[in-house]
Amino acid sequence: MAKTILVLGGGIGGVVCAGELRKKLSKDHKIILVDREQRHVFSPSLLWLMTGLRKSEKISQPLDRLKKKGIEVVRGEIEAIDPKAKSVTVSGKKIKADYLVIALGAVLAPEKIPGLTEAGHTYYSLGGAEGLRDARKNFRSGRMVLLTATPAYKCPAAPYEAAMLLEYDCQKRGIRDDVQIDFYAAEPGPMPVAGAAVTAAVRGLVEERGIGYHPGHMLSAVDPDKRRLTFANGVTADFDFLVYVPPHVAPKVVADAGMLGDAGWVPVDRGTMETKFPGVFAIGDVNGIPLDLGKPLPMAGVFAHGEAEVVVSNIVHAITGKGKTVVFDGHGECFIEAGHGKAGFGRGKFYAEPVPTMKLYKPGRHWHAGKLLFEKDWLRRWF
Ligand SMILES: Cc1cc2nc3c(=O)[nH]c(=O)nc-3n(C[C@H](O)[C@H](O)[C@H](O)COP(=O)(O)OP(=O)(O)OC[C@H]3O[C@@H](n4cnc5c(N)ncnc54)[C@H](O)[C@@H]3O)c2cc1C
Known part of the structure; x- marks a missing residue:
């Protein structure tokens, strides 16, 4: 039977999730992505934009471009989420789904100070x-x-x-x-x-x-x-x-849905990203995953991306029986721009116990070149 998967948020987690679902599910299944913004911004490049090394149009893409891949894109404000019914209200209109993936990120809250x-x-x-x-x-x-x-x-x-x-x-x-x-x-x-x-x-x-x-x-x-x-x-x-x-705080619409835990973020199973509501997943910055060392898994695009891929595999398996169920392993990596055309690079296992293990490579021109390629590849690959 044809299913509808509703992806809330067109940031890193949402775009990967919708894109991968579209590749892996036949066209009779509906993938809907909702965001209030017209454009997806590749946030790692904001660091280059702030020093005049990039223009805004160069580090963003219109979300509507996803339509040509067969993803339904709805532009609007997500005003309410009913996780039990797996339905949401977007700019006054209700949308119901079989699976809900919440990728609404973290909200900047400077007004707190x-x-x-x-x-x-x-x-x-x-x-x-x-x-x-x-x-x-x-x-x-x-x-x-x-x-x-x-x-x-x-x-x-x-x-x-x-x-x-x-x-x-x-x-x-x-x-x-x-x-x-x-x-x-x-x-x-x-x-x-x-x-x-x-x-x-x-x-x-x-x-x-x-x-x-x-x-x-x-x-x-x-x-x-x-x-x-x-x-x-x-x-x-x-x-x-x-x-x-x-x-940073969690989006109000997620708080209003009663989905936040004591730490202020959405608790999930750290392997599958499923919330306490079956068929409802929370990926990326909006979820809160406690680590053994007493601190949460950091918010980062690399985790939003990895978590999205896990959720996609498991939804595809549940719908089609194809592939296998998988769990997120906490792998993370990032470039660290250092100026002078150089960057460092770190890679680690964040679910390692008792503490995460990360290796940091010294800044060099090749890592900076890697970051340039990554930026280019990201905006081309997903749009
Ligand atoms: C300057 C900077 C540099 C960074 N560099 C890196 C890096 O090098 N590597 C890395 O891994 N991470 C990096 N990050 C972090 C990364 O951008 C985030 O962790 C990542 O974007 C999280 O993805 P997400 O899908 O959870 O949320 P987001 O990408 O924030 O997407 C959330 C989306 O939800 C939408 N939304 C929210 N609420 C609503 C609503 N009510 N209605 C409609 N739409 C809504 C928003 O418009 C947004 O598009 C950087 C962040 C910044 C700010």
Whole structure:
């Protein structure tokens, strides 16, 4: 019997999920993807956009292009999710499905810290990265402060890449000697889930570029007029130019559906991504997967991608009997842009016990070339 699979979200997890389902299921099965946005943005490239190395159109694709693959694309606001009935309301219209895959990501919530939005710039959204790109041109001397407001944010490497790329940008603009750069991190060290060796190596990369690194500083207040930050540990810091990663929360529509666990994200079986509602899966940043070391699996596109592939295999097997059931193994990898046309590369097993194991390769030109190829391949492969 023909089935309908509803994929909520056209970000990394949703696009992979819908694309792979379409390849593996015959056309009598319906794949519907819903997103409020017109375009899919390849977020790793926001780091290049913020320093003027990319244009917005080059790092995004219209979601409507998925229609030519046979995916039904619905543009609208997902206003309600009924996980028991496997139905959703999109811009006032109800859509019912046999399987529901929730890939709605994490929401940036700068408003949780009054003053933050007015005080600085974030490269964590397309508009924010464009604003930072333009505003930095007027900053030629003084103190640039980068911060992560809370320790849980998507892509644990991104703020460290941003620090190194902005430092390199100051060099290229000939203002490095007139700019002091400090990074206040809410987390205890770079990429803490990846282990002590990776943390030390990435910290070393940041510090050897003359960036003052201050871990363990959770942001508690911002005074945009005085350009002053106050941290939960009582420390204050003044800035002339502020670049921030805001707090993240789960989408309201998922919270309203009663799907969040105590940690504020959707609990799932860590192998299959199935929620407590049979036939309803949550992949990517929106889910919360506790690891043995007491911290959650980081939010990252590489996990959203891997989880999507697992969910696809299992849905295809359930519908057609083909293939086999599989489980997610926690594999993750990422490039770490370091400026000067170089990048490092990390690869690890995040479900390893008692702690994840990750190997970090030193920055080199070949890893940077790898990231360039990855960007190109991603936008071509899925659209
Ligand atoms: C600067 C930056 C650099 C990064 N670099 C890397 C990297 O190098 N490697 C890596 O692995 N990860 C990276 N990431 C993280 C990665 O982008 C995310 O982890 C990934 O996008 C998560 O995928 P997702 O499908 O869970 O959610 P998302 O990609 O965020 O997609 C969620 C989608 O849901 C839609 N949506 C949400 N709510 C609604 C609603 N109510 N109605 C309609 N639509 C809705 C949104 O519009 C969005 O399109 C980076 C992130 C940033 C910000």
